[in-house]
Amino acid sequence: MNTIKDVAKKAGVSPGTVSKALLDRHDVSNSTKRRVKRVAEEMGYIPNIIARSLVTSKTNTIGLVTPYLGNPALIERLRGVQNACLSNKYLLITCLNEGGAEEELSQAEALIARKVDGIIITPTGNSIKLKEFISRIEIPVVLMSEMIEGTGCDFVGEDDYEGAKTGMEHLISLGHRNIAYFGSFPEIYSDGRLAKGYRDTLEKYGIPYRKELVLWGNTDRDILEKNVERVMNTVSAPTAIFAWSDIIAIDIMSKLGKMNINVPEDVSIIGYDNIDFLSLFHIPLTTVAQPNFLIGQKTVELLLECIERDGENEPTGKLIFRPELIVRKSTGPAKK
Amino acid sequence: MNTIKDVAKKAGVSPGTVSKALLDRHDVSNSTKRRVKRVAEEMGYIPNIIARSLVTSKTNTIGLVTPYLGNPALIERLRGVQNACLSNKYLLITCLNEGGAEEELSQAEALIARKVDGIIITPTGNSIKLKEFISRIEIPVVLMSEMIEGTGCDFVGEDDYEGAKTGMEHLISLGHRNIAYFGSFPEIYSDGRLAKGYRDTLEKYGIPYRKELVLWGNTDRDILEKNVERVMNTVSAPTAIFAWSDIIAIDIMSKLGKMNINVPEDVSIIGYDNIDFLSLFHIPLTTVAQPNFLIGQKTVELLLECIERDGENEPTGKLIFRPELIVRKSTGPAKK
DNA sequence: TGTCTATTCGAAAACGGTTTCTCAAAAAAC
DNA sequence: GTTTTTTGAGAAACCGTTTTCGAATAGACA
Numbered sequence: 001m002n003t004i005k006d007v008a009k010k011a012g013v014s015p016g017t018v019s020k021a022l023l024d025r026h027d028v029s030n031s032t033k034r035r036v037k038r039v040a041e042e043m044g045y046i047p048n049i050i051a052r053s054l055v056t057s058k059t060n061t062i063g064l065v066t067p068y069l070g071n072p073a074l075i076e077r078l079r080g081v082q083n084a085c086l087s088n089k090y091l092l093i094t095c096l097n098e099g100g101a102e103e104e105l106s107q108a109e110a111l112i113a114r115k116v117d118g119i120i121i122t123p124t125g126n127s128i129k130l131k132e133f134i135s136r137i138e139i140p141v142v143l144m145s146e147m148i149e150g151t152g153c154d155f156v157g158e159d160d161y162e163g164a165k166t167g168m169e170h171l172i173s174l175g176h177r178n179i180a181y182f183g184s185f186p187e188i189y190s191d192g193r194l195a196k197g198y199r200d201t202l203e204k205y206g207i208p209y210r211k212e213l214v215l216w217g218n219t220d221r222d223i224l225e226k227n228v229e230r231v232m233n234t235v236s237a238p239t240a241i242f243a244w245s246d247i248i249a250i251d252i253m254s255k256l257g258k259m260n261i262n263v264p265e266d267v268s269i270i271g272y273d274n275i276d277f278l279s280l281f282h283i284p285l286t287t288v289a290q291p292n293f294l295i296g297q298k299t300v301e302l303l304l305e306c307i308e309r310d311g312e313n314e315p316t317g318k319l320i321f322r323p324e325l326i327v328r329k330s331t332g333p334a335k336k
Numbered sequence: 337m338n339t340i341k342d343v344a345k346k347a348g349v350s351p352g353t354v355s356k357a358l359l360d361r362h363d364v365s366n367s368t369k370r371r372v373k374r375v376a377e378e379m380g381y382i383p384n385i386i387a388r389s390l391v392t393s394k395t396n397t398i399g400l401v402t403p404y405l406g407n408p409a410l411i412e413r414l415r416g417v418q419n420a421c422l423s424n425k426y427l428l429i430t431c432l433n434e435g436g437a438e439e440e441l442s443q444a445e446a447l448i449a450r451k452v453d454g455i456i457i458t459p460t461g462n463s464i465k466l467k468e469f470i471s472r473i474e475i476p477v478v479l480m481s482e483m484i485e486g487t488g489c490d491f492v493g494e495d496d497y498e499g500a501k502t503g504m505e506h507l508i509s510l511g512h513r514n515i516a517y518f519g520s521f522p523e524i525y526s527d528g529r530l531a532k533g534y535r536d537t538l539e540k541y542g543i544p545y546r547k548e549l550v551l552w553g554n555t556d557r558d559i560l561e562k563n564v565e566r567v568m569n570t571v572s573a574p575t576a577i578f579a580w581s582d583i584i585a586i587d588i589m590s591k592l593g594k595m596n597i598n599v600p601e602d603v604s605i606i607g608y609d610n611i612d613f614l615s616l617f618h619i620p621l622t623t624v625a626q627p628n629f630l631i632g633q634k635t636v637e638l639l640l641e642c643i644e645r646d647g648e649n650e651p652t653g654k655l656i657f658r659p660e661l662i663v664r665k666s667t668g669p670a671k672k
Numbered sequence: 673t674g675t676c677t678a679t680t681c682g683a684a685a686a687c688g689g690t691t692t693c694t695c696a697a698a699a700a701a702c
Numbered sequence: 703g704t705t706t707t708t709t710g711a712g713a714a715a716c717c718g719t720t721t722t723c724g725a726a727t728a729g730a731c732a
Contacts, residue, residue, distance in 0.1 A: 280590040
């Protein structure tokens with residue numbers, strides 16, 4: 001691999017001059033710039049960015065730590081992040097994990113060691129160690145999609161509490177009063193917010209909260225199927241189900257199908273995320289949509305702003321998008 | 337941020353000794369090792385890996401250049417790659433692109449500049465420049481899923497020609513003779529191979545090849561819908577459709593539904609990939625499955641082997657998995 | 673006691689760039 | 703023609719590590 005010295009030798013100048021020429025600095029003549037650039041081009045010279053970073057302490061790289069829970073909505077966000085990095089000439093290091101604070105922490109530390117200029121984290125838990133880590137490191141951090149309460153961290157995401165309200169009011173307006181909630185884990189911020197929105201909206205409309213209608217662990221298909229069976233066999237079984245994700249909603253629909261329960265005649269279902277191919281389903285799913293791609297992009301933009309203004313600790317930014325109800329065919333009037 | 341010098345000062349030794357202590361080198365006493373490690377721990381010292389890389393010329397990082405065409409199968413492979421990197425203590429830099437040789441090339445160059453130890457590429461085209469690039473660079477490259485003919489590159493993927501044959505024989509055995517093929521772009525290696533398998537299998541069973549039944553560009557939903565309309569309105573319209581991906585197959589099913597054509601009574605459909613939620617569809621899709629996660633893992637393992645044995649150019653490796661037919665409900669006997 | 677070998681550590685040279693500082697030559701001003 | 707200013711290029715320091723090499727100390731042995 002050619003180094004700057006090889007180029008210097010061939011062009012008959014010093015390494016410093018080559019560096020300045022390639023960076024278009026003012027204190028090198030146009031004629032040498034041309035010559036140096038031509039030689040570098042000919043030799044297929046690619047500057048060693050890690051050597052450069054060592055002296056500039058800038059890597060033009062940002063890191064992303066995000067779980068992959070089989071959720072296409074997260075992939076959409078990832079695409080948005082990637083897209084914004086590309087157009088801002090930043091390289092993205094994506095660390096996918098299976099969820100959990102330890103893995104998140106170790107991935108974030110690996111990124112720090114690589115001297116990324118900033119980090120985006122989608123935390124799945126509310127770990128003290130992660131919180132402590134975030135306050136300790138000196139580079140900008142932006143949280144995406146999931147918040148950690150108590151850190152003054154910048155955040156970009158959607159208003160899940162509002163999202164829950166929107167979905168619930170749709171169901172309630174259709175006459176439903178027995179509504180079940182199917183979540184993943186209450187520790188996950190967005191899931192917690194959604195569940196809270198669910199509960200508060202019930203209260204707002206004077207519908208009693210029944211905790212046997214709130215079911216967790218539905219990212220596992222076996223647990224989900226058991227949950228569906230159990231809840232459908234309680235006295236005054238739900239006539240509507242609110243799911244934390246579209247994936248869960250689809251799984252529920254499939255299970256109900258096996259139990260010969262019809263959607264939406266017997267049970268209405270509403271999902272969350274608006275993942276792409278939903279509209280193609282036999283019974284198109286009613287859902288609450290977020291601007292996933294946009295959230296990814298905006299997160300990067302916010303992070304880059306923080307990187308630009310470097311140390312100066314301006315007030316933190318929060319960008320919270322409003323979810324939007326998309327009514328399709330999986331919800332209908334409550335059965336008498 | 338603390339450097340090795342800060343640790344050295346605090347521990348009362350030289351920077352070199354700190355380095356050796358933390359790396360557990362033999363020429364430093366156990367007592368100093370303990371002291372240095374304790375001090376480093378206390379100070380929250382994280383070694384600057386890019387500085388280290390500069391001297392060791394090893395970054396413990398690999399790069400992945402892959403398109404995101406909305407295809408969950410690719411995401412599954414990505415997960416496999418990520419997983420194998422994690423368990424081998426490598427960091428992964430994922431470069432998602434929208435397809436196309438230029439973007440692939442520039443992403444690969446950015447990775448080279450970052451001195452990754454090896455690169456995995458899923459090329460979407462058969463560009464001369466990319467070919468030339470691959471032969472020029474000095475670090476190991478493994479191609480995943482898609483091959484570039486002519487480079488002696490290592491490769492991990494599935495046998496699409498065989499996959500096509502398997503799927504086609506299933507359809508033919510059900511009595512179908514008018515079979516359409518819905519692809520993305522013929523330049524994409526796997527798509528080309530699948531199309532060739534389609535054609536050769538027809539020939540093998542003495543069924544004439546009709547080029548009006550082969551339709552491209554179906555990653556765009558509008559084009560796909562037009563294609564479906566067109567092909568279903570030709571004389572002797574197909575009684576079966578083979579799609580290059582499950583996503584395309586789903587889109588076709590949805591469009592047929594709108595046209596009041598029944599699956600599988602009027603038309604059989606077979607997809608390709610076996611993406612996760614297929615079985616949940618109203619009409620579960622018959623498909624040809626690949627071990628996506630495994631392919632991702634094995635690609636990393638092969639790449640790491642190449643990195644280990646460094647310069648010594650042993651014969652290249654190719655790992656080709658055999659696809660597997662999964663029969664569900666979207667295929668049935670040909671209509672008389 | 674003197675020599676020889678192990679052990680342990682530090683000094684210094686890399687790695688491949690960027691940047692600051694210096695200085696000579698050329699251009700401009702008088 | 704002399705002085706001042708501007709321009710262009712090189713020398714050297716530096717970024718934060720690792721690694722080589724040599725020196726000092728301790729231990730072993732005759």
